Amino acid sequence: MKFRLVNKAYALMLSFLCDKVLVSLSGENTCASIFQKLKSTYLKDGAVNQILIRKRLAMLKKKKEVSMQEHLNEVNGLVNQLKSCGVKISDMDIIVYILMPLLLNMILRNLLLGINL
Numbered sequence: 390m391k392f393r394l395v396n397k398a399y400a401l402m403l404s405f406l407c408d409k410v411l412v413s414l415s416g417e418n419t420c421a422s423i424f425q426k427l428k429s430t431y432l433k434d435g436a437v438n439q440i441l442i443r444k445r446l447a448m449l450k451k452k453k454e455v456s457m458q459e460h461l462n463e464v465n466g467l468v469n470q471l472k473s474c475g476v477k478i479s480d481m482d483i484i485v486y487i488l489m490p491l492l493l494n495m496i497l498r499n500l501l502l503g504i505n506l
Contacts, residue, residue, distance in 0.1 A: 395420070442470050450490045461487065 398420050403411065413430070417423045446467045451460040464487055471478055 399423075439471065439474050439476055442467055442474070446471070446486050449486070450494070 402420055402423055403414075406414070410427075414423055414426055417426050446464065449460075449464060449467070451457070455463075464483070468478060468483055468486075
């Protein structure tokens with residue numbers, strides 16, 4: 390009975406992971422080892438990881454084919470990653486991360502069209 394539950398838990402855990410992640414877990418054969426591998430790979434709280442997340446956040450631009458809600462969800466996801474690393478990020482910082490690319494895009498578009506601000 391316990392063996393079946395362990396197998397079900399293992400199968401359920403694997404079912405939530407994408408193929409790219411599954412390839413990296415090919416040597417893991419228990420739920421605990423999978424969890425530990427995922428934790429060590431994706432839950433890094435070092436300075437380098439924080440810098441990379443901040444860079445992704447600063448470079449993030451809304452694509453035309455992406456809805457504003459999806460863009461905000463992506464910003465929110467990156468902010469949550471920073472918070473999970475222990476970074477304290479203010480609401481004003483989040484607003485700046487959201488608005489700066491939109492404002493820069495508007496300014497560049499107006500400059501290219503020759504419209505004075």
